[in-house]
Amino acid sequence: MRINYESNRKILEEKQVRPTAMRMLIFKFLAQKQMAVTLADIETAFEKSERTTIYRTIKTFEESGIVHLIEDGSGVAKYALCEAGCNCELDSDLHLHFHCETCKETQCLTETKIPHINLPPGFTATDASLVVKGTCDKCNKK
């Protein structure tokens, strides 16, 4: 696990985020989890730590392009790690997000890009977000 720890640390440092203990733990948690998580999810996973610290950690991650925010319609904010090489602080993040109505989980489908949209005359776009709801692959197997 040493290598993993080191590579995580490197990711934080590359993004100019100091790798404190709490940040490393939260980063690892996000990396292990395949799905988008809420602040409450993280809170549950680390009962010892403070809500505010988690909140500010995620904000820092978001501003540094380590995670991106996902609004899946559930009403609470969710976050997921950005892909290596993703520059979503600058550019926009054009993959779609899938919310499974069975298992209630939300995930990035990074392979599936948002198609180009022809807007009516006069409109110009800088960003887009696409959330698809339905049943995920795992839930469809059962």
Add this chain to the structure above:
Amino acid sequence: MRINYESNRKILEEKQVRPTAMRMLIFKFLAQKQMAVTLADIETAFEKSERTTIYRTIKTFEESGIVHLIEDGSGVAKYALCEAGCNCELDSDLHLHFHCETCKETQCLTETKIPHINLPPGFTATDASLVVKGTCDKCNKK
């Protein structure tokens, strides 16, 4: 304006919603406004009325397919009238929503449909929502 009032009343009745005074006023407000509105917007427009009444009116409208909910990423729920003939209580509403970062308004682009999305194997979709951010036609003219 008599005719307008009557036709609004007819729309409510067709959707099995009793046309009370408050409901007629809120419906008219939504019909005049071209943009999606928040509960707070309605509250501001009708200072006399109660927040709860507005809340429950919009819920009723939503459940009856008179308005649809829009989550544009601002964190607060917005609502807009459904088009005539729209059946979004049953079917899903597949037009896109545009949020202007200049005037901060959100509107339905009912002519612009969400394109078909090819999901990875195993995933099945029942609904989709697409929000595009940028500058609207009016703001681009200035």
Add this chain to the structure above:
DNA sequence: CCAAACAATGCACTTCCATTGCAGGTTTAT
């Protein structure tokens, strides 16, 4: 028309989540 039944409204209260201020504590740079 009247009374019972039903539906809508108003008010108070609650919950949930996001956000901020401030007082330590820790790390970093000089």
Add this chain to the structure above:
DNA sequence: ATAAACCTGCAATGGAAGTGCATTGTTTGG
């Protein structure tokens, strides 16, 4: 070693959504 910059914990605040209940208004069957 010291000061500055940064991080963390705790308390408090705020905004928005939702619920329970009493009151008022509307419908409808007799």
